[in-house]
Structure formats: structure tokens, C-alpha cells
Amino acid sequence: MLVSDFHYDLPEEQIAQEPLADRGGSRMLRLDRATGRVTDDAFRDFPDLLRPDDLLVLNNTRVFPARLYGRRGGSRAQPPSPNNPAARDFLQGTVEVLLTRQINAEPNEWDCLVRPGRKIGVGEHLYFGEGSDLQAEVLARGAFGERRIRFEPVQEFFQIIERLGHVPLPPYISRADRPADQERYQTVYARERGSVAAPTAGLHFTPAILSRLRERGIQIAELTLHVGLGTFQPIRVQSVEEHRLHQEAYSISPETAEAVNRARAEHRRIVAVGTTTVRTLEYAATKSADGRIEPGGGEADLFIYPGYRFQVVGAILTNFHLPESTLLMLVCAFAGRERVLDAYRHAVKQGYRFYSYGDCMFLE
Numbered sequence: 001m002l003v004s005d006f007h008y009d010l011p012e013e014q015i016a017q018e019p020l021a022d023r024g025g026s027r028m029l030r031l032d033r034a035t036g037r038v039t040d041d042a043f044r045d046f047p048d049l050l051r052p053d054d055l056l057v058l059n060n061t062r063v064f065p066a067r068l069y070g071r072r073g074g075s076r077a078q079p080p081s082p083n084n085p086a087a088r089d090f091l092q093g094t095v096e097v098l099l100t101r102q103i104n105a106e107p108n109e110w111d112c113l114v115r116p117g118r119k120i121g122v123g124e125h126l127y128f129g130e131g132s133d134l135q136a137e138v139l140a141r142g143a144f145g146e147r148r149i150r151f152e153p154v155q156e157f158f159q160i161i162e163r164l165g166h167v168p169l170p171p172y173i174s175r176a177d178r179p180a181d182q183e184r185y186q187t188v189y190a191r192e193r194g195s196v197a198a199p200t201a202g203l204h205f206t207p208a209i210l211s212r213l214r215e216r217g218i219q220i221a222e223l224t225l226h227v228g229l230g231t232f233q234p235i236r237v238q239s240v241e242e243h244r245l246h247q248e249a250y251s252i253s254p255e256t257a258e259a260v261n262r263a264r265a266e267h268r269r270i271v272a273v274g275t276t277t278v279r280t281l282e283y284a285a286t287k288s289a290d291g292r293i294e295p296g297g298g299e300a301d302l303f304i305y306p307g308y309r310f311q312v313v314g315a316i317l318t319n320f321h322l323p324e325s326t327l328l329m330l331v332c333a334f335a336g337r338e339r340v341l342d343a344y345r346h347a348v349k350q351g352y353r354f355y356s357y358g359d360c361m362f363l364e
Contacts (some may be wrong), residue, residue, distance in 0.1 A: 001240040001306065006332065007323045008344050014351065015172050016358035019184045024206045027352055029361040031343045033335045040347050042136060043204045043360055046317070047212040051270060054315075056213060057256070059199040059276045060222040062190035064158070065165025065182070066099040070128035072120065095126055097136075097149070100229040101249070108151040109139065111229065112288045117145030129164050133202050143302050146235065160194070166351065168196045170356050173321070185356070194249065195225035200319045200356045201274035205267075221259040224266045225250040227302060235303075235324060245255040251297030254325045257284075260293045260312065269314035279304065281312040305329040306337055315364040320347060320354040335363045 005248040018279055021028060028046065041049070052055065052283045072095050096115040100301040103109040114120050122141050126149065129135040133154070138147040154160060167185050174349065187202035189210070213220060231247040263270055272278045283302040291311050303326060316334055321327040332340045343361065352359045 016353040027359040061195040067166040199274040247299035254295040257295040
């Protein structure tokens with residue numbers, strides 16, 4: 001299966017650069033998997049489209065300001081002061097670091113992407129903040145700008161990150177992040193810090209819409225998957241089967257595991273909000289012999305593409321995804337490649353807004 005089989009054309013002007021003022025005001029394309037029928041709808045009607053016995057599963061991960069701008073400083077043990085003229089020759093220029101996954105808390109080690117990717121070598125030290133509030137050493141080098149770094153011990157590391165970091169907006173949003181993005185590029189139910197990208201299907205929900213869902217008696221459960229490096233890495237092979245996903249940390253509570261297993265036993269539909277929720281549920285099902293969801297956590301790396309047999313998920317709410325991306329392949333696996341691509345072409349023709357801050361689709 002070729003990666004190019006999942007291509008579609010999208011006018012650049014349909015890539016949403018700004019969120020709507022009203023989270024719940026997005027358009028929603030409905031795709032009936034059985035018939036291929038496409039309907040243009042509105043997300044605020046989503047609660048009325050669900051069945052009363054559906055189980056809705058959300059990803060409650062919280063995005064943190066994972067993009068840092070700092071300075072390179074060679075391999076000296078002591079940081080230079082940026083205000084000291086004698087240190088100017090030592091400082092080698094600016095660097096951008098995108099933290100993608102915490103490997104250890106003590107010592108504080110992270111996988112990250114760096115720019116400029118070719119110049120930053122193992123052993124080099126990086127400094128962040130006016131007074132070098134954070135210092136890190138490059139431990140290992142990977143392909144395509146990947147690095148592993150270790151931060152020097154500091155108190156309240158994440159408080160410093162919250163102060164120095166920037167919202168890691170996706171690269172197709174061609175503007176700098178703004179203070180408003182700190183709240184808007186976050187679901188209203190985000191709780192568990194750890195993602196470098198929002199589970200964007202959840203951005204459409206408001207407290208009022210969640211209340212309407214509960215008023216209809218629809219059960220809601222939550223899990224956590226921290227979105228990591230795979231979101232930012234394009235597929236660099238021609239054959240779909242050759243691609244491998246990066247691991248992403250997940251956790252499922254006993255309450256959610258019980259709710260999912262009960263819904264399956266009662267033949268009730270499980271509606272996943274976002275591809276991150278889909279991958280977490282389906283990965284967890286592969287970890288037990290009978291497909292039951294067990295509480296706990298781990299590292300998920302399930303790559304879902306056409307030919308995959310879904311065990312848990314019966315409907316998906318998702319945003320529109322990039323051409324030739326793993327997320328589009330997952331959606332095609334669920335509803336059929338031709339039907340999904342036909343639906344995307346319809347969305348393009350009808351002027352839908354695409355990607356993270358764009359509109360959504362409901363596959364049922």
C-alpha cells in the first residue's frame with residue numbers, strides 16, 4: 001500500500017489559521033460508513049445525533065508550552081551570562097527546542113526536536129531564559145532534528161516551562177503563537193499535563209455541550225494519551241507498511257476500563273473523540289488475550305491503516321487531517337479509503353476549514 005494513495009488536494013486558504021470565537025460553532029461533516037452518504041451538519045447538534053446508550057470517550061491530556069527558545073553555548077560546564085560582553089564569542093546563536101516526550105523525571109531527560117538540526121551536537125549545552133533559568137546538555141543525536149537532552153536540576157521545573165515556553169502550534173499555522181492560544185489550543189476538559197499537540201477533535205466541546213450530552217443520559221468516560229513526536233513527523237517511506245510510529249504515554253483509569261468493558265458486553269456503541277482516543281482504546285485491547293480493556297498505562301505505538309480490524313470503537317468524531325498522514329490512514333481504515341477521500345473532496349468543495357483549528361467530521 002502506497003503512502004501516495006492517501007493524497008488529496010487542499011487549497012491553502014482552507015487551512016484554518018485562527019480558531020472560531022465560538023468553540024461549538026464549527027461545521028461537522030457526517031459520513032455513514034455503511035452507505036457512504038455524506039451530510040453537512042453543525043457540531044452543536046452533535047449531542048442529538050448520539051444514541052442514548054452510547055459511551056463517549058474523551059482524551060483529557062493537557063498541552064504544555066513545549067516550545068523553548070534559547071542559546072547555544074558549546075560544552076562548558078558553567079553557563080555564560082548573556083549580559084556579559086566577554087561571553088558573546090562563546091554564545092553560538094539561538095536554538096529552538098520542541099520538547100516531545102519526557103523519558104525520565106530524575107534525571108530530567110527529554111526527547112525533543114531542535115533547530116538548527118544539523119549544527120547542534122552531542123555534549124553541547126543549551127541555555128533558556130534571561131538568566132539561564134534552564135540549562136540542558138545534549139546527550140544523543142537522532143535523525144531529522146531529533147535529540148535527547150538532560151536538564152540541570154531546578155526547583156519547580158514545569159513552572160519555569162510555563163513561564164518560558166510557547167504554545168506548540170502546528171507548523172501549518174503560519175503565525176506566531178499568541179496568549180489566547182494558551183487557552184484556545186486546549187480542550188475544556190484538559191487535565192493531565194503532557195501533550196505537545198492538542199487532541200483537536202475535543203476543541204469543539206463547550207461546557208454547555210457536555211451538559212447537553214449528560215442531560216440526554218449519554219455516559220462519558222475519559223482516558224489520557226499524551227500526544228508526542230509522531231504528530232510532527234511526516235512519513236518518509238513510500239510503503240505504508242514500512243512506517244513505524246513513535247511511542248506515546250497513555251493511562252486508563254479503572255472507572256474507564258470498567259465503562260468500556262461494560263458497554264462492549266452490552267453491545268453498546270463506543271464513540272471515540274479523536275484519533276488519540278481511538279489508538280489508545282484499540283492498543284489497550286491488543287494487550288489482553290480476550291480484548292478486554294485493563295486499567296493502567298504504558299507506551300502506545302499502534303499504527304492503524306486500512307486492513308486493521310477494529311475491536312472497540314464504533315464511531316469517531318475527528319478533525320480533518322493532512323494528506324498522506326497516519327491520522328488520515330486511521331480514518332480510512334475505519335470508514336474505507338475511497339469513501340473517506342470522497343468525503344474530503346466534498347469538504348473541500350463546500351469550503352470546510354481544515355486541520356487543528358478547523359471543522360470536524362463524524363464517522364458513524
